Amino acid sequence: EAQVTQNPRYLITVTGKKLTVTCSQNMNHEYMSWYRQDPGLGLRQIYYSMNVEVTDKGDVPEGYKVSRKEKRNFPLILESPSPNQTSLYFCASSPGTGTGELFFGEGSRLTVL
Amino acid sequence: GESVGLHLPTLSVQEGDNSIINCAYSNSASDYFIWYKQESGKGPQFIIDIRSNMDKRQGQRVTVLLNKTVKHLSLQIAATQPGDSAVYFCAESSNDYKLSFGAGTTVTVRA
Numbered sequence: 001e002a003q004v005t006q007n008p009r010y011l012i013t014v015t016g017k018k019l020t021v022t023c024s025q026n027m028n029h030e031y032m033s034w035y036r037q038d039p040g041l042g043l044r045q046i047y048y049s050m051n052v053e054v055t056d057k058g059d060v061p062e063g064y065k066v067s068r069k070e071k072r073n074f075p076l077i078l079e080s081p082s083p084n085q086t087s088l089y090f091c092a093s094s095p096g097t098g099t100g101e102l103f104f105g106e107g108s109r110l111t112v113l
Numbered sequence: 114g115e116s117v118g119l120h121l122p123t124l125s126v127q128e129g130d131n132s133i134i135n136c137a138y139s140n141s142a143s144d145y146f147i148w149y150k151q152e153s154g155k156g157p158q159f160i161i162d163i164r165s166n167m168d169k170r171q172g173q174r175v176t177v178l179l180n181k182t183v184k185h186l187s188l189q190i191a192a193t194q195p196g197d198s199a200v201y202f203c204a205e206s207s208n209d210y211k212l213s214f215g216a217g218t219t220v221t222v223r224a
Binding site: 004035040041042043044045048050056058059090092097100101102103104105106107 | 122147149154155156157158159162202204210211212213214215216217
């Protein structure tokens with residue numbers, strides 16, 4: 001089944017404790033992206049990747065890092081999480097350049113205390 | 114910066130009626146628009162898209178209308194069903210790499 005898989009789905013952590021949210025897609029898509037969703041703000045793009053070893057900042061990259069060492073994986077790294085990073089995170093992939101049909105994961109709800 | 118927005122955060126619709134969800138955008142350079150549907154506890158799903166060289170596009174029970182003069186986008190859902198209850202997002206792009214999403218409209222279908 002074609003899908004985008006995120007882990008963990010739910011996480012409660014404390015300020016400053018490094019964490020990684022993994023994202024994997026099995027559709028051989030070149031484009032991958034991370035979004036955060038907050039009430040009243042819709043989805044805001046954090047980082048995106050056009051292909052292996054090619055990443056770029058989205059609209060809200062501060063406090064986040066990403067890497068794209070393999071085509072299928074695009075982990076989101078929070079080196080030192082803060083409470084303002086409490087949010088619902090979505091990973092997405094696309095066979096094209098990032099517009100058109102994005103395939104989203106189920107989401108990862110992160111709470112930073 | 115410029116953003117995409119929706120006129121109303123919530124919409125209540127009687128089952129069987131037609132729904133109209135509106136979206137205003139402010140970036141005049143936007144040339145591609147998409148509607149996504151997000152059901153509770155799930156990620157957004159693509160519904161329909163439209164390019165700026167069109168003013169109307171139809172899918173299965175859905176129609177997207179684009180009015181570039183007033184920078185307005187709408188999604189029409191025919192014969193709304195309970196399964197249409199969800200949050201609907203419009204998104205716009207002025208390049209090939211980024212989509213900007215609106216805040217979303219929550220549609221509730223009344224039986």
